[in-house]
Amino acid sequence: MVISQRNPLSSRTSKMNKLTTSSSELDLDRPNIEDYLPTDSIPQPHAKLRLRDLLDISPTLTEAAGAIVDDSFTRCFKSNPPEPWNWNIYLFPLWCLGVVVRYGILFPGRVLILTIGWIIFLSCYIPVHVLLKGHDKLRKRLERALVELICSFFVASWTGVVKYHGPRPCARPKQVFVANHTSMIDFIVLEQMTAFAVIMQKHPGWVGLLQSTILESVGCIWFNRSEAKDREIVARKLREHVEGTDNNPLLIFPEGTCVNNNYTVMFKKGAFELGATVCPIAIKYNKIFVDAFWNSRKQSFTTHLLQLMTSWAVVCDVWYLEPQNMKPGETAIEFAERVRGIISARAGLKMVPWDGYLKYSRPSPKHRESKQKSFAESVLRRLEEK
Amino acid sequence: MGNTSSMLTQYDIEEVQEHCNNTFSQQEIASLYQRFCQLDRNSGGFISADEFLSVPEFAVNPLSQRLFRMVDGLNFKEFVAFLSAFSSRATLQHKVEFIFKVYDFDGNGKVAFSDLLDVLRDLTGQFISEQQRELVLTHVLEEAGYKKDSLLVLSDFMKILGNTGLKMEVEVPVD
Numbered sequence: 159m160v161i162s163q164r165n166p167l168s169s170r171t172s173k174m175n176k177l178t179t180s181s182s183e184l185d186l187d188r189p190n191i192e193d194y195l196p197t198d199s200i201p202q203p204h205a206k207l208r209l210r211d212l213l214d215i216s217p218t219l220t221e222a223a224g225a226i227v228d229d230s231f232t233r234c235f236k237s238n239p240p241e242p243w244n245w246n247i248y249l250f251p252l253w254c255l256g257v258v259v260r261y262g263i264l265f266p267g268r269v270l271i272l273t274i275g276w277i278i279f280l281s282c283y284i285p286v287h288v289l290l291k292g293h294d295k296l297r298k299r300l301e302r303a304l305v306e307l308i309c310s311f312f313v314a315s316w317t318g319v320v321k322y323h324g325p326r327p328c329a330r331p332k333q334v335f336v337a338n339h340t341s342m343i344d345f346i347v348l349e350q351m352t353a354f355a356v357i358m359q360k361h362p363g364w365v366g367l368l369q370s371t372i373l374e375s376v377g378c379i380w381f382n383r384s385e386a387k388d389r390e391i392v393a394r395k396l397r398e399h400v401e402g403t404d405n406n407p408l409l410i411f412p413e414g415t416c417v418n419n420n421y422t423v424m425f426k427k428g429a430f431e432l433g434a435t436v437c438p439i440a441i442k443y444n445k446i447f448v449d450a451f452w453n454s455r456k457q458s459f460t461t462h463l464l465q466l467m468t469s470w471a472v473v474c475d476v477w478y479l480e481p482q483n484m485k486p487g488e489t490a491i492e493f494a495e496r497v498r499g500i501i502s503a504r505a506g507l508k509m510v511p512w513d514g515y516l517k518y519s520r521p522s523p524k525h526r527e528s529k530q531k532s533f534a535e536s537v538l539r540r541l542e543e544k
Numbered sequence: 545m546g547n548t549s550s551m552l553t554q555y556d557i558e559e560v561q562e563h564c565n566n567t568f569s570q571q572e573i574a575s576l577y578q579r580f581c582q583l584d585r586n587s588g589g590f591i592s593a594d595e596f597l598s599v600p601e602f603a604v605n606p607l608s609q610r611l612f613r614m615v616d617g618l619n620f621k622e623f624v625a626f627l628s629a630f631s632s633r634a635t636l637q638h639k640v641e642f643i644f645k646v647y648d649f650d651g652n653g654k655v656a657f658s659d660l661l662d663v664l665r666d667l668t669g670q671f672i673s674e675q676q677r678e679l680v681l682t683h684v685l686e687e688a689g690y691k692k693d694s695l696l697v698l699s700d701f702m703k704i705l706g707n708t709g710l711k712m713e714v715e716v717p718v719d
Binding site: 207208209210211212213214215216217218219220221222223224225226227228229232525526527529530531533534535537538541 | 576579582583596598599600601602604605606607608611615627630639642643646647660663664667668669670671672676680681683684685687688690701704705708710711712713714716717
């Protein structure tokens with residue numbers, strides 16, 4: 159019997175319907191990963207325990223070898239290098255011409271557009287911000303429009319061809335927008351249509367500067383992945399924002415990290431337990447033009463932006479999907495998974511049962527312990543058999 | 545095989561295939577090479593501890609430490625040879641030999657009671673007491689005709705595991 163690679167899409171759904179949140183978990187944000195890890199699929203026979211049964215460690219070894227050979231987690235974060243197509247005598251000069259056009263003509267043009275955009279933006283934003291201090295409503299409206307403007311300039315600087323499908327988001331209290339995450343440009347692509355308030359990881363460098371000045375005005379929330387206490391503070395801020403009537407609509411990327419736009423990792427339940435309507439947004443980039451996946455381990459954001467600005471175009475589709483409410487009797491995790499299913503189906507992404515934060519840390523020893531526990535129990539049980 | 549190039553030549557593939565006794569097809573070897581390069585993120589020519597443990601499914605496996613010791617520092621050719629025990633074309637003898645090597649931690653060709661105990665401990669963790677483990681092992685050993693201080697060799701393993709349907713296969717995904 160060949161134990162073929164587990165299909166991540168197979169009957170996980172049956173397991174998901176029986177999920178319960180473990181109240182003893184200190185990591186409130188993490189769903190019970192044990193429910194997603196494959197349990198020993200070799201049926202434990204109830205015959206008497208023999209030496210052979212203890213010596214035969216082949217199921218465990220097979221699982222380990224299977225993980226070495228392929229695993230669904232690494233697949234999510236694999237960036238696909240563009241296929242080289244310039245390998246022969248007439249394609250190569252064409253490609254060279256393309257390089258010249260992209261770096262020599264397009265890139266300077268784009269830098270120019272971006273510079274003009276920034277000049278216009280700053281010359282409007284700073285006066286508005288300073289002079290209209292007393293007139294909050296008007297100032298907010300103008301700042302929103304200006305942020306949308308600068309995002310449009312950014313999108314233009316990559317020759318972004320963005321097709322929006324579905325009804326435009328509107329600012330209403332008690333609603334939250336969630337989207338799948340491929341790169342920080344997701345935010346810019348969405349922001350040019352509607353000025354969202356977003357929750358983001360605080361970044362260093364010029365991005366951080368932008369975050370603390372301009373994005374503050376649309377009402378963004380910051381967090382630090384490595385701080386555990388941060389989570390409660392953030393949860394509280396989220397709730398306050400959603401309940402406020404005057405705030406910009408809140409955009410959350412529940413995956414918590416950038417994924418390569420072929421898969422979705424598990425959604426964090428934070429966005430789904432605010433008691434608000436969840437409006438899913440699906441984003442899919444067309445890889446023919448450029449791979450928009452930002453592999454934060456491989457390149458800085460600046461390099462990523464430069465790569466985009468020297469490509470031909472960034473083509474993507476954005477679908478605004480039907481708002482979802484938590485069904486009676488549904489837990490936050492089940493709700494998150496249901497919305498993830500909706501987004502993945504729309505954008506043609508495969509769902510994998512992993513927590514994106516595993517990119518930054520090891521799985522907890524609990525998972526290994528549950529395997530050990532089930533084996534131990536079977537050994538003891540079979541010892542009793544006659 | 546240079547550790548900077550990510551392309552294998554036909555010679556390279558044939559060399560690797562010979563080294564693993566034709567247990568993998570050429571396509572599978574090419575796939576395994578892609579995987580090796582993917583795991584070997586810093587292109588050092590071998591996969592380090594950190595890189596292995598960054599695969600969550602591997603890290604949660606109870607035997608990951610033992611396996612890691614066997615696979616640490618292997619170059620690609622040896623990596624394929626290591627995995628060849630899991631191919632559908634591998635003989636039963638080969639698979640039993642692999643299991644024997646997992647038990648025989650110090651590589652002296654003999655598996656003692658303490659080695660058996662170590663593996664059982666990895667597999668059961670804190671859910672069985674040390675005493676109980678020893679009792680269980682002694683019991684099944686005696687039942688099979690061995691004593692607590694017997695040293696098991698490869699032929700013993702072949703005898704015990706040989707005529708049962710040992711299922712130890714992994715499919716290498718081929719694009």
